Amino acid sequence: MSSLSLGIYAHWRKSGAEACLRALLHELSLHNVNALVEEQAAKLVGQTGHSLEELYDRVDLFVALGGDGTLLRLVRDLRGKMKPVMGINFGSLGFLTCFGGPEYAVAAKALATGYYRVDERTLLELSIERRGQTILSQIGLNDVVVTRGERSRLVRLDLFIDQTHLTQYNADGLIIATSTGSTAYSLSAGGPIVMPNSGVFVVTPICPHVLTNRSVIVSNKSTIRLLPSPGEQQLCVNIDGQEPMQLHEGDIVAVRHANAKLPLLLPKDLTFADILGAKLRWSGSAI
Numbered sequence: 001m002s003s004l005s006l007g008i009y010a011h012w013r014k015s016g017a018e019a020c021l022r023a024l025l026h027e028l029s030l031h032n033v034n035a036l037v038e039e040q041a042a043k044l045v046g047q048t049g050h051s052l053e054e055l056y057d058r059v060d061l062f063v064a065l066g067g068d069g070t071l072l073r074l075v076r077d078l079r080g081k082m083k084p085v086m087g088i089n090f091g092s093l094g095f096l097t098c099f100g101g102p103e104y105a106v107a108a109k110a111l112a113t114g115y116y117r118v119d120e121r122t123l124l125e126l127s128i129e130r131r132g133q134t135i136l137s138q139i140g141l142n143d144v145v146v147t148r149g150e151r152s153r154l155v156r157l158d159l160f161i162d163q164t165h166l167t168q169y170n171a172d173g174l175i176i177a178t179s180t181g182s183t184a185y186s187l188s189a190g191g192p193i194v195m196p197n198s199g200v201f202v203v204t205p206i207c208p209h210v211l212t213n214r215s216v217i218v219s220n221k222s223t224i225r226l227l228p229s230p231g232e233q234q235l236c237v238n239i240d241g242q243e244p245m246q247l248h249e250g251d252i253v254a255v256r257h258a259n260a261k262l263p264l265l266l267p268k269d270l271t272f273a274d275i276l277g278a279k280l281r282w283s284g285s286a287i
Contacts, residue, residue, distance in 0.1 A: 005034040006111065007055035009074045010041035011066025011090075018044040020065060020090050020101055027104045031112035041065075052077055061086065061265065063111075068094040068184075072141055072240040075123070080139040080258060084118065086111065086265035095183050095275060096141075098266050106267075116265045121180045121196060122220055123258035126239045130251050140239035141262060142181030144255050146226055147173030147206065149236045149244055154209055156229035161222050168229070169213050171205035176224055176255045178202075183279075185241070191215045196272060201255070226253040 006028075010021050021037070022045055028035045036059060042049030055062070061084040064071035071087045087097030088107050094100075099107040110116045126144050128136040148155060157174055159166045177186040182194040182202050191204035192215060201224060204215040218224060228235055228247065236244035237253055247253070276282060 004061075004111065005036065005059045006061050006063055007050070007052075007059035008035055008037045008041060008063045008065055009052070009055075009070070009077075010038065010044075010064075011070040012041040012044055014066055014090065016090055017041070017066070020104075021045055023102065024063070024065060024088065024104045024108065027108035028111070031108055033108065033112050035063075056081060056083065059083070061111075063088055063107075064097065066090060066097070068096045069241070071096045073242070075139065075141045075262060076240060076242060078139075080123070080125075080260045082123075082260045082262050084263040084265055086116070093275065093278060095279060096180070096264065098270055098275060110265075110267065115268050117268050119196065119264045119266050121262040121264050122178050122199070123260055123262055124176070124178050124201070124220075124239075125256050125258040126237070127254040127256075128237070128245070128247070128251055129254060130248060136245065138239050139258050139260070140242075141178065142184045142240045143175050143177040143186060144237060144239050144253070145173060145175050145185060145206075145241075146228075146235060146237045146247075146253060148234055155235060156232060158227040158229065159203065160225040160227070161218055166216065167213070169205050169208065170210050171208040171213060173206035174226065175204045175206060176201055176226075177204065178220070178257075181240075183276075186215075192217070193276065220257045223254060223256040226255075 039049030064074045064087045088099045089097035090101050092100045126138045127134050157169045175186045179194040179196050179198045186204045189204045189206045191202050201218045201220050205213045235247040238244040
């Protein structure tokens with residue numbers, strides 16, 4: 001029996017989850033890798049499941065089986081208590097789930113033999129401050145977004161970098177992304193692509209109403225604070241696309257890098273340039 005023990009956290013509601021989980025478990029068994037399955041996913045294959053807390057105590061690393069969103073939920077549910085994570089996509093590779101199905105044999109062999117590279121990714125910490133007290137703190141990997149939720153209306157947010165006022169954003173919302181998150185919502189809103197190890201945050205307005213409100217690159221050693229303008233109501237904030245949280249008038253949204261980092265396991269020979277080329281269909285000159 002291999003000394004490696006891993007926990008599988010799967011998108012159990014997704015179509016095809018059972019077949020993918022069975023295929024991965026079969027390939028892992030061929031390499032004598034001990035695999036424990038999170039309790040909801042375990043029901044798909046008739047196994048005894050384990051809570052995430054139990055898995056954290058018993059395994060060496062996690063496998064997020066699904067898509068990039070599955071890996072983001074795992075990061076959220078671990079609440080800053082990180083262990084190495086390999087993302088395996090049900091279909092083609094993602095920006096985070098870089099072992100694409102149905103290459104389960106490749107992924108299982110990589111896990112069994114250690115043929116992968118570890119890419120440490122910066123996590124961000126979102127805090128909501130109300131009347132001088134921190135009422136909520138969450139950890140994420142990609143981004144923090146402030147909007148009016150389902151209502152597409154102008155928001156006015158003053159942005160401070162540490163103690164310095166940068167500007168007031170007038171936009172449909174504002175995204176603060178890590179380098180990893182620069183290829184997610186921020187990219188869709190017109191933000192730049194940033195190499196994962198750049199050590200920065202990207203601040204990108206959503207549909208800015210002022211032409212000069214553009215994306216700004218900020219050191220992730222800084223703390224970014226967002227102060228809604230007086231009278232701004234019905235704003236909400238979410239982290240990594242999870243459930244939005246309602247802001248009260250006078251609340252301050254603070255974003256800083258988290259103390260923990262995510263050790264992301266990637267194919268040994270796959271570079272970030274390779275991922276960009278595959279996901280964005282870059283093929284060089286069209287001439």
